[in-house]
Amino acid sequence: MKKIISGLLASAMAFAATSAMAQTKPLKLGAILDMSGLYADITGVGSETAAKMAAEDFGGEVLGRKIEIIAADHLNKADLSANIARDMLDNQGVEAIIDVAASATALAASEIARARNKIIIFNGPGSIRLSNEACGPYTVHYVFDTYAQANVTGLATVKNGLDTWFFLSADYAFGQDLEKDTTAVVTKAGGKVLGSVKHPLNTSDFSSFLLQAQSSKAKVVGLANAGGDTITAIKQAAEFGLTRSGGQKLSPLLAFISDIDSVGLDTAQGLILAEAFYWDLNDETRAFTKRFQERTKRVPTSAQAGVYSSVLHYLKAVKAAGTTDSAPVMKLMKETPINDMFAKNGRIREDGRMVHDMYLFEVKKPSESKGRWDDYKLLATVPAEQAFQPLEASRCPLVKK
Structure with missing residues (x-):
């Protein structure tokens, strides 16, 4: 009888343990x-x-x-x-x-x-x-973040003599912050912002915005947008002849490898951009x-x-x-x-x-690429303390000053 009871207790305990495990969220x-x-x-x-x-x-x-x-x-x-x-x-x-x-x-x-x-x-x-x-x-x-993107890209372009800017900015928090942060970098480095225009999120027609950028005669047209908006703006800028015949430089302030792949190297070659990561590093x-x-x-x-x-x-x-x-x-x-x-x-x-660390890249020419996704040439590695906003400049209430 003791053996039977012990067996039943052991089975019950095992069942309970199994049930507890099954119920673990x-x-x-x-x-x-x-x-x-x-x-x-x-x-x-x-x-x-x-x-x-x-x-x-x-x-x-x-x-x-x-x-x-x-x-x-x-x-x-x-x-x-x-x-x-x-x-x-x-x-x-x-x-x-x-x-x-x-x-x-x-x-x-x-x-x-x-x-x-x-x-x-x-x-x-x-x-x-x-x-x-x-x-x-x-x-x-x-x-x-917008500070690092602006700091790495904006500073490099102004140092290379591209010191007048016009912005095409997505009309929401990200675009507004990216334009603001890049403006601060450009002006601090001695450059000038000649104007800007806001565009709706996910717009399909950049023609009126690009015309304003073209008429500004700015050396750099900064794209303070991302994703599909960046892709569309780059493609339509090429159709307008903004860079090849107009002599203006297009600077996507936030671009990803997926964007460059969508645009293609024929159109994207020569773009200068900042990234936090690249697959071929x-x-x-x-x-x-x-x-x-x-x-x-x-x-x-x-x-x-x-x-x-x-x-x-x-x-x-x-x-x-x-x-x-x-x-x-x-x-x-x-x-x-x-x-x-x-x-x-x-x-x-x-x-x-x-x-x-952040990275500054130049988009390769088609002749320099070995195949799909081989899109970037590394120009510089920017240390973390130089890329991101200094802690003493933070507006976060958690930061002790």
Whole structure:
């Protein structure tokens, strides 16, 4: 009888343990992305894939919990982004939010995460407000921002004698901040801004804006936009003969490898641009790209590479902290240097800005390229402390001064 009772107890305990394990909730990370609009190639399915790769490379689980990546399309609508963030955090059990491509949608989602003391990591958006006025204790701006893009690109062009500018800017937070930050860099370096014009998001016709840029006689036409808008503007500028016959230089202030691929080297050759990552920088970037390309048939953008890096960094902090609670996890994320294929000696500052080296590239001529995606020549590596806004200039209320 004792043996029977012992056996029954052992079975019951085993069943209870199995049930407890079955009831252990997965650790969910929510990716809020542009899956179908003008930023889909920059983030989209590629960012979701990068996040899943990071989860798999980490081992698929942490603290006994299976890691799940869930993704949603914000359709480039700020109110929808906020609603998605609210649903993810309140109803779907999401522990942290990643990417949130585009600045207006990121700012909206940030408010939701801050109210719930949840970690939110921005990979695709660029507005410097995210680590300034809109910073929070659990906010991380990981890949690039308007200050770094303006600083790396604007300074290089003015130093090379391209000292008069005209801006074509997307009429929302990101475009406004990028124009503002680049203007500050240009004027500080001794250049002049001769004018600017705002264009609607995702416009199909840049003709009137390009005519204004052409009539300004500025040496540089700065494109303070991104994604599909940048692609369309570059293509239509070529049709207008803005660069070849007009002698003006086109400077996309935020361009990705996916944009250059869409435009083609015939049209994009000679463009000067800043990037946080390039697939062909070294053996590590090439190894990651090979695995990423097997799944997506494309090379990763800097935003997508940043998603992979940031998800791994977050998961390592969760494991070390022994919890998903935001405070101890963020403390470890800020204390731990980031050394991977995306960044070397990167670190998250008190304002949430992840600082790392940036790169200045020139787009190759078709004759210089060995094939698709072989698009960039490295002109300079800009150290983190020179690329990003100095901490003492931060407008983040968390920064002690």
